[in-house]
Amino acid sequence: MADLNIKLKKSLIGSDKSQIATANALGLRRIGDVRVQPDNPQTRGKITKIGHLLEVTEA
Numbered sequence: 001m002a003d004l005n006i007k008l009k010k011s012l013i014g015s016d017k018s019q020i021a022t023a024n025a026l027g028l029r030r031i032g033d034v035r036v037q038p039d040n041p042q043t044r045g046k047i048t049k050i051g052h053l054l055e056v057t058e059a
Helices: 017-025 041-049
Strands: 003-008 034-038 054-058
Touching: 003 041, 017 041
Parallel strands: none
Antiparallel strands: 003 034, 003 054
């Protein structure tokens, strides 16, 4: 499986606690943070939950 580049594009201010926890689980803490995560069902589920705050590209 490939890896995904995940970038936080929007602020977490105003998001509920579960969305903030999901962003933290992906390693995203501030706008502009980029992390490389494996492309698996667990990561895809996290992306689905906060996809409106992210930009996802294939690494």
